Amino acid sequence: MDPMLEAFISESRDNLETAGRCFLELEKCSGDEGLLNDLFRSVHTIKGSSGLFDIPVFTKVVHAAEDVLDSVRSGELLMTPEHIDMFLDTMDQVSVWLDDLESTGSLGDGAEARSQVLVQDLRALLSAPPTVGSDPNVTEPEDLSQPQDAPDTGGRLCTPPGWLAAMPDKLRLALYARTGGESLDILAIEYTPDSQCFFSGEDPLHIVRTLPGMVWFHIQARDSWLEPVEMDPYQCNLVFHAVAAGTDNEIRHHLRYVNEWVHVMLLAPDQLVVPEGEFGDSEPFETFIEESTQLIEEGGWRRLRQRIHPLLEVSEPGFLQTSVLHWMETLLKEDEPNQALLESLLETLRSGVFQWPEEMFDPVTQDNTPSLVEDGTSVSMHELDEPRLAAVRQALVVQRHILSMPCSYELLAGRIASVAKVVKNLLAASESHPAGLDAAIETALDEKSPEPLVAFVDDLLSAMKPDGKKPASGPEDKPMQREEVRHQDVSGQQVGGSDGEICPRMGAMPKQMSTSAGEPPARSKTLRVDQQRIDALMDLVGELVVAKNAMPFLARRAENDFGIRLLAKEIKAQYAVINRLAEELQGAVMQIRMIPVSSVFQRFPRLVRDLSRKLGKQIRLVLEGEETEADKNVVENLADPLIHLVRNSLDHGLETAQERESAGKPAEGTIILRAISHDDQVIIEVVDNGRGIDPEVIKRKAYGKGVIDEQRLDTITDHEALQLIFAAGFSTAEEVSDLSGRGVGMDVVRSVVMQAGGRVSVESKKGEGTTIRLSLPLSMAVTRVMMVEVAGQCYGVAMENIVETVRVPTTDIQRIKHNEAVVLRDKIIPLFYLSKLLNLKVNTASSGEVAILLMKVAGQEVGLVIDEFHEGLDIIQKPLEGVLVHYPWYAGAALLGDGRVLLVLNIRELLSCR
Amino acid sequence: MPISYKKTVAVLEGHCEIEEAETLLAWLLEHPKGRLNLKRLGHPHTAVLQIMMALRPEVSAFPENEEIAAWLQPLWNEGM
Known part of the structure; x- marks a missing residue:
């Protein structure tokens, strides 16, 4: 890869x-x-x-x-x-x-x-309507709020961008006419190249010019230009607005490399309708308006068209009215003209202000639709009933607040547009059309500053007070607030102008910037190394250890075979040095492989959160000792068993809040996940304060399922009974749930932990909780084994399982039915012959004494009869590969100092397949 | 040379690559009254265009190519 x-x-x-x-x-x-x-x-x-x-x-x-x-x-x-x-x-x-x-x-x-x-x-x-910052009492009235201008990549109909009006009327008209015949996707593209984009070889202008289906584009400076002397020619300070008509896919494909700087919006043809021009004398149109209102209501499209035509002949280009007429004419060419849009256009002829009909973008109920055509004169807000007026006022206050919040450059344009939309709708809903809104929006967008809009809203607010009372934010504090807005804006611009992408964002958090500016950020000195390289290093260290172990052999030969004692001594001295270095090196490499258990613990907060929500229990998770370190493999092996255990505790261990309360416990259950390092072991505990496990129930279940026999049922202690939950095919859950209780969980946990060379045990007090403890070796890299000899072959046995080594006279061996056993310190120890287990030739020469390796296997002591004990040694145990993989009774193999291969036995497996 | 600098006029021809941006800026700074001849302009790199937009030097001839003129000319007309 x-x-x-x-x-x-x-x-x-x-x-x-x-x-x-x-x-x-x-x-x-x-x-x-x-x-x-x-x-x-x-x-x-x-x-x-x-x-x-x-x-x-x-x-x-x-x-x-x-x-x-x-x-x-x-x-x-x-x-x-x-x-x-x-x-x-x-x-x-x-x-x-x-x-x-x-x-x-x-x-x-x-x-x-x-x-x-x-x-x-x-x-x-x-x-979604902003929720922060607005006074909880001042909520936007639902019926007036509009979904704000959301960047849309999905192709939903949304408010068209304000800059669309900059596209010449002629082009828009032509484009609109084209949509009638062909199936075209009209895309409005806003492309704000990264200010550093030239350095990556980008030529934004070229990208825009070569857009498939390019209809029109427009270039604007993002921030006002610096003085020519200070200008950096290699910083892109442009915004491209483009309209392209083609297939959505093709256009998006063209922009794929600049994807994140581009904002593409799918437009409906009707969204192209924006009449432009100067609002001329409206007198010549009065008769037309009157007649057309009637015609539009009736749907007399043909007659309307006939009316428009002569009017167009006499009207001069460049006026708003002419543009409106052109649009009406174009719209009327369709079989089913958009009635609402025509009404809006007609309204424009009347008032000189165009706005899209609301239902084009939002399904608004009929009574909320502004009555644009009912009455030609604009109604002042004073005539509205008080509650509605209050609602409008509140909404305006909220909008004003939104504008005054600090905001990064990228968001600003969108925010202005969305506020503008809401204000427009509010005004429409309150049947008032004060002039200047469009101008304010335009200036705001051009200057990239919310201030003109804020001023407009302020004016509105003060005008809205019926009896000259001050608006909610009275004029006395108004100048100050405005000042504040201006200040924020200026700082935003400076930052925005200096360094494109990141800085505007930083502008949103100037506080941290200033605090952290003094000290340079601490540089992480972490190296990211492929695990394989560490493993290779570990292998080399292993070989070094093996090579080093060859030196004592060499010393012995020098002394015995060649008879040079002095040389033997020197070799031994050198060996001591190399031995020390090798051990340190080994320790250092192992240290590299150590990772904190937190890497496994990290996933539990999420798990507990999700499951406790699902189960409807209140559960708190406490993590302890996350910094405890262990070998990477050990930690990774831990993940699965731990998930089983935590799920079990969640599902079976902890009760529901009601159960807990009736038992006199706090409603919230606790799970503690704790890691402790103890000698060369890492101990992981999963502790819950739930209902605990009843040993009696376990005993009965185990007996019922045939896990233990009647005899064992009588003698088993409570502690031993608890350990039965790890037995294969054992589950106490009454019903199998989604989470656990399939009767495999605990068994799997045990086998995984065992494989990693660890142990697992459980403690529980009924009604008080359960603790499950996993202990695992800190590192699996070096294993201490004891060499034993049987039938002339040497094998390794992991030291941690060995309890003691004894020699017993053959006469002490007793037979119990067909099993042999020996009594040691008042305990009956069953005996097994390693030679028989491995199917080796039995050494018949009896010396009257047998060597027994006393081992603890699966909680039971057993005796392993062997021929001879040898020394213990550190080995790097390698898993078996190839054909030997299928022999589970070998845990692995290791290379000895003299070049021999030592097979390490897995006694547990060996006994189980006897 | 896509841009040839005369006494008072810089003539932009064909594709003006990003390398030209800095020299153009320097020339315009040196000749504040310098004019641009864009008649045979093919494609200005965004950086070159940016210089023109920022300094807005007088243009003695707009591009012959209608496509370019269509978007380039308005830049001089509006209050950039």
Whole structure:
């Protein structure tokens, strides 16, 4: 695989993990800026790096998430648990895509569709009415609020962008006429190139000029131009607005490399209708307006067309009226002209102000539709009834507030447009048409400053007070607030002008900037190394250890075979030095492989959160000792058993809130996940304070299922009984649930832990809770084994299982039925002959004594009869490969100092397949 | 040379690549009254266009190519 992609995948996984953690923390304390910044950074990084690869659908989703997070960070959006749910879903999808990318190199089928859904959902969050900052008492009246201008990638009908009006009328008319015949996608494209884009060889103008189906485009400066002397010719400071007509796919494909800087909107032909020009003398049109109102209501299209024609002949170009007439004529060419749009156009003839009919964009109920044609004179707001007026006023206050909130450059234009839309609708709803709104919007958009609009809204507010009372935010505090807005705007511009992409965002958090400016950020000194390289290093160290172990043999030969004692001594001295170095090297390499268990623990907050929601229980998860380190393999092996255990505790261990309360316990259950390092073991405990396990129930169940026999039932202790939950085919759950209780969980846990060379045990007190303890070796790299000899062959036996080594006279061996046993310290120890177990030739020469290796296997002591004990030694145990894989009674193999191969026995397996 | 600099006029011809941007800026700074001849302009790189937009020098001839003129000329007409 491409090394860059590989790095991207592993890095993105880390970032996803960080993001996931942050989301969960945010749920607890939603306002934490540090967390939000972490979160934003990790998502931003994923987005940024994903741009390097040809996975636009991926980038789009992450980009959408980033945008939403940005508005959360700047305080425009409040994060709710529902939002977090959605984000977590998104992160899950991203993680699935990463997996797909890793395995197949592409995103898999259906990614595009999935991406669109996610993007739409995420963007919908942005378009929801802002919830932060507005006074809870001042809510926007529902019937007046409009979905705001949401960036739309899904092709939904949305408010057309304001800059569309800059497109010459003639072109729009022509384009509209074209839509009649062919099936065309009309796309409004807003392209704000990255200010650094020239350095990556981009030529935005070229991209725009070569757009397929390019109809018109327009170039604007993003920020006002600097003094020519200060100008940096290599910083792009332009915004391109373009309208293209063609197929949606083709156009998007053309823009795929600049995807994240482009905002594409699908337009309906009717959205092209924006009459332009100067509002001339309306007198000549009065008769026409009167007649047409009637005709439009009746649907007398043909007659209307006939009226328009002569009028057009006499009207001069450049006037608004002429443009309106042209549009009406064009609209009337259709079989089913858009009546509402025609009415709006007619209204424009009357008032000189054009607005799209509302129902074009939102399904608004009839009584809310402004009565545009009922009455020619505009009604002042004073005539509205008081409650409605109050509602309008409140809505205006909210809009004003939105405008005064600090905002990054990218969001500003959208915000102005959406506020403008709401204000327009409010005015329409209150049947008032004060002049100057369009002008204010235009100036606001041109200057990229919300101020003209704020001023307009302020004027409206003060005009709205019926008896000259001051508006909600009275004039005495008005100048100050305005000042504030101007100030924010200026700072935004400066920052925005200096350094494109990142800076405007930073503008939203000037506080942190100033605090962190003094000290340079701590640079992470982490190296990211492929695990295989570490493994290779480990192998080399292993070989070094083996080579080193050959030196004592050499010393012995020097002394015995060649008779040079002095040399033998020197070799031994050198050996001591090399031995020390090798051990240190080994320790150092093992240290590299150590990772904190937190990498496994991290996933549990999410698991517990999801499951406790699903189960309807109140559960708190406590993580302890996350910094405890263990070998990477050990930690990774832990993940699955731990998930089983935590699920079990959630499902069976902890009771529901009612059950807990009636048992006199706090309603909220607790699960503690604890890691402790203890000698060369790491101990992981899963502790819950739930209902505990009743040993009596376990005993009966175990007997009923044939796990233990009657005799054992009588003698078994409570503690031993509890351990039975790990036996195969044992489940106490009355019903099998979605989560656990299939009777395999605990058994699987045990076998996985055993495989990793660990142990598992359980403690429980009925009614008080359960503790499950896993103990695992800190590192699996070096194993201490004892060499034993049987039938002339040497085998290794893991030291940790050995209890003691004894020699017993053959006469002490007793027979119990066909089993042999020996009594040691008042305990009966069953005996097994290793030679028989391995099917080797039995050594018949009896010396009157047998060597017994006393071992603890599966909690029971057994004696293993062997021929001879040898020394204990450290080995690097390798798993068996090839044909030997199928012999489970060998745990692995190791190379000895003299070149021999030592097979390490898995006694447990050996005994079970006897 | 896509841009040839005369005494008071810079003539832009064909494709003006990004490398030209800096020299054009320098020339315009040196000749504040300098004019541009865009008659045979094919495609200006965005960076070159940007210089023109920012400094708005007088244009002695707009492009012959109608397509270019269609979007380039308005830039001089409106209050950029």
